[in-house]
Amino acid sequence: MNYVIGIDIGTSGLKSIVVNKSGEVVDSHSISYKTEHPKSGYSEMDPDVWYEATLDSLRHLLNKFDRQSISGISFSGQMHGLVVIDEDGNSIRPAILWNDTRTSQEVEDIKQAVGLETLLKHTQNTVLEGFTLPKLIWLKNHEPENYNKIHKFMLPKDYVVYKLTGNVHTEPSDAAGTIMYNIKSEAWSLELLNQLNIDSNICPEVIGSHESSGVLTDRIREKLNIDWEINVYQGGADNACGALGSGITDETKQLVSIGTSGVALSIENSPNYENDGNMHYFSHCVPNQKYVMGVTLSAGYSLEWLKQLINTSEDFNVFLKDISQSKIGSNGLMYTPYLLGERTPYNDASIRGSFIGLDANTTQLDMKRSVLEGITYSINESIEIMRNKDIDIKEIVSIGGGAKNEEWLQIQADIFNVPITTRTEEQGPAYGAAMLAAMGEQWFDSFDDMNESWIKYRGKVSPVSSHSESYHKLFNIYKLIYTATQPITKDLTQFK
Incomplete structure (x- = not known):
C-alpha cells in the first residue's frame, strides 16, 4: 500500500x-x-x-x-x-x-x-x-x-x-x-x-x-x-486546500469554513470577472481556477473567547449543550464578532464587537446562541455579496468547528437559507494538501477523477422556512449595527 x-x-x-x-x-x-x-x-x-x-x-x-x-x-x-x-x-x-x-x-x-x-x-x-x-x-x-x-x-x-x-x-x-x-x-x-x-x-x-x-x-x-x-x-x-478537500472545484457547491476565522468561498472562473474589492479574489490550488472569498476575522475565536470568560474547563460539546433551549434570535440578544476588527464587507481593523439587547432575563445560553448566530450573520454578509454578484448559492459544504455541532449546522442552514452538507471524514486543509500530493504522485489523471473517488458527504441539513423568515428579519437588524457602533468604538479607543 x-x-x-x-x-x-x-x-x-x-x-x-x-x-x-x-x-x-x-x-x-x-x-x-x-x-x-x-x-x-x-x-x-x-x-x-x-x-x-x-x-x-x-x-x-x-x-x-x-x-x-x-x-x-x-x-x-x-x-x-x-x-x-x-x-x-x-x-x-x-x-x-x-x-x-x-x-x-x-x-x-x-x-x-x-x-x-x-x-x-x-x-x-x-x-x-x-x-x-x-x-x-x-x-x-x-x-x-x-x-x-x-x-x-x-x-x-x-x-x-x-x-x-x-x-x-x-x-x-x-x-x-x-x-x-x-x-x-x-x-x-x-x-x-x-x-x-x-x-x-x-x-x-x-x-x-x-x-x-x-x-x-x-x-x-x-x-x-x-x-x-x-x-x-x-x-x-x-x-x-480546505476547499479542495471539501470537493469545491466547480460552481455547484460553496464552502463555509469556521475555524479561528470564518470563510465563505465560491468558485468564480469567468474570464470577464472583475473584483470590486468587497471580496477577495484569489487563485485556487486547482490549476486554472479562481475563487471569491469573504472573511470573518473572529469566528471560532469569538466562541473560544466566550468560553474562556464563562467556563474554561469545558470542551465545546459540553459548552454548547442545550443551546436549542435559547430560541431563534437568542431572546432578543445580538452579537457582532468584531473582536479583532472585521474583514468582509467592511475592511475595518478598528471596529470592535458588541452585545446588543442585554437585559435582566439574558441567560448564558442566550449569550452562547447569540455568538453562534452573530458569527453566522457575519458570514452571511459574504454570502449576500455573492448572491448580488449572481453567484447561485444552491448548497454549502460546512467544515471546521461550525460543522461539529448539529444545532449550529441548523442555524447555518436557516440563516443562509440553503441546505448544508458536511464531509463524512472532514480533515480540513490537511486533506486538501494530501490530495495535492496524490496528484503530484500521479495517482489520478485529473482533479475531477480524484474528487469522484475521494470526496464523500454526509446527509444534508435543510433550512426550515419559518426559521429562515425570522432570521431574514434578524439579519437586516444585524446589518444596522456596524454603522451605529463604528463611531462609538472609535471614540472608546482613547481609553485603552
Missing part, C-alpha cells in the same frame, strides 16, 4: 495526516504551538517552530509505516504571513502573521501611492493590514537593516518546504494573497512592485500547487532516519 502525507501549518498548531490510495485517513498527528504578541496588534512566530513541528510529525508518522510506502508530502499553510531569509538561507526575523494589524499606516500609504483602481487592476484585490505587501513595506520603513538583508520572502508553508528541500518556491493560491501577484496573468505584478520600489528579485519562483519542489534533502532524511527519497509538493493556501 502506498501513502501520502498532508500537513497543515495553522496559526495555533500543525496537523499531519496519512492518506492511502482510497482516500482514507489512516493516521494523524497534531502539535500545538503559540504565537507571540510582543506589542498590541503584533502577531509573530519564529518560522523554525513550524519546521521543527513538521520534523516531529514526520518522525512520528514515518516510523509507523513500511519502508518506502510513503512517497509524497504536500502542505497547506496559513495565508499572508511574511517570512524573510538572507543569502545564507537563514530567517532574518520572526514571521509576521496574517492576524497582525501593525500595518495600518502602510495600508494608507500604499493606497495613496498607487490608488485602489491600480491595485484592483493589477491584483484584483484591495490592500488590507493582514496581507503580505504592507508587511513588507512596514519592514522597509521600521527595520531597514532587516529589509536590506532580504534575499527572498516566502509564505509560512513555503519556508517549511524550503527547509525540507533547499528550494525556494511558492504557488498561485498563496502568491495571490500577497497582493503583489496578478491572478489574471498568473505572474508577479512587476508594474506594481516597481511603483512601490520593491525589487522583484526577492519574490520566489511560482510553480503549480501540485508540482514538485524537490525531494527531502540528505540532511533531512538523516534527521528522520529514513534511507529513501520522498517527493515534496508545493501545496496551497489553507482556504484553497
Whole structure:
C-alpha cells in the first residue's frame, strides 16, 4: 500500500495526516504551538517552530509505516504571513502573521501611492493590514537593516518546504494573497512592485500547487532516519486546500469554513470577472481556477473567547449543550464578532464587537446562541455579496468547528437559507494538501477523477422556512449595527 502525507501549518498548531490510495485517513498527528504578541496588534512566530513541528510529525508518522510506502508530502499553510531569509538561507526575523494589524499606516500609504483602481487592476484585490505587501513595506520603513538583508520572502508553508528541500518556491493560491501577484496573468505584478520600489528579485519562483519542489534533502532524511527519497509538493493556501478537500472545484457547491476565522468561498472562473474589492479574489490550488472569498476575522475565536470568560474547563460539546433551549434570535440578544476588527464587507481593523439587547432575563445560553448566530450573520454578509454578484448559492459544504455541532449546522442552514452538507471524514486543509500530493504522485489523471473517488458527504441539513423568515428579519437588524457602533468604538479607543 502506498501513502501520502498532508500537513497543515495553522496559526495555533500543525496537523499531519496519512492518506492511502482510497482516500482514507489512516493516521494523524497534531502539535500545538503559540504565537507571540510582543506589542498590541503584533502577531509573530519564529518560522523554525513550524519546521521543527513538521520534523516531529514526520518522525512520528514515518516510523509507523513500511519502508518506502510513503512517497509524497504536500502542505497547506496559513495565508499572508511574511517570512524573510538572507543569502545564507537563514530567517532574518520572526514571521509576521496574517492576524497582525501593525500595518495600518502602510495600508494608507500604499493606497495613496498607487490608488485602489491600480491595485484592483493589477491584483484584483484591495490592500488590507493582514496581507503580505504592507508587511513588507512596514519592514522597509521600521527595520531597514532587516529589509536590506532580504534575499527572498516566502509564505509560512513555503519556508517549511524550503527547509525540507533547499528550494525556494511558492504557488498561485498563496502568491495571490500577497497582493503583489496578478491572478489574471498568473505572474508577479512587476508594474506594481516597481511603483512601490520593491525589487522583484526577492519574490520566489511560482510553480503549480501540485508540482514538485524537490525531494527531502540528505540532511533531512538523516534527521528522520529514513534511507529513501520522498517527493515534496508545493501545496496551497489553507482556504484553497480546505476547499479542495471539501470537493469545491466547480460552481455547484460553496464552502463555509469556521475555524479561528470564518470563510465563505465560491468558485468564480469567468474570464470577464472583475473584483470590486468587497471580496477577495484569489487563485485556487486547482490549476486554472479562481475563487471569491469573504472573511470573518473572529469566528471560532469569538466562541473560544466566550468560553474562556464563562467556563474554561469545558470542551465545546459540553459548552454548547442545550443551546436549542435559547430560541431563534437568542431572546432578543445580538452579537457582532468584531473582536479583532472585521474583514468582509467592511475592511475595518478598528471596529470592535458588541452585545446588543442585554437585559435582566439574558441567560448564558442566550449569550452562547447569540455568538453562534452573530458569527453566522457575519458570514452571511459574504454570502449576500455573492448572491448580488449572481453567484447561485444552491448548497454549502460546512467544515471546521461550525460543522461539529448539529444545532449550529441548523442555524447555518436557516440563516443562509440553503441546505448544508458536511464531509463524512472532514480533515480540513490537511486533506486538501494530501490530495495535492496524490496528484503530484500521479495517482489520478485529473482533479475531477480524484474528487469522484475521494470526496464523500454526509446527509444534508435543510433550512426550515419559518426559521429562515425570522432570521431574514434578524439579519437586516444585524446589518444596522456596524454603522451605529463604528463611531462609538472609535471614540472608546482613547481609553485603552
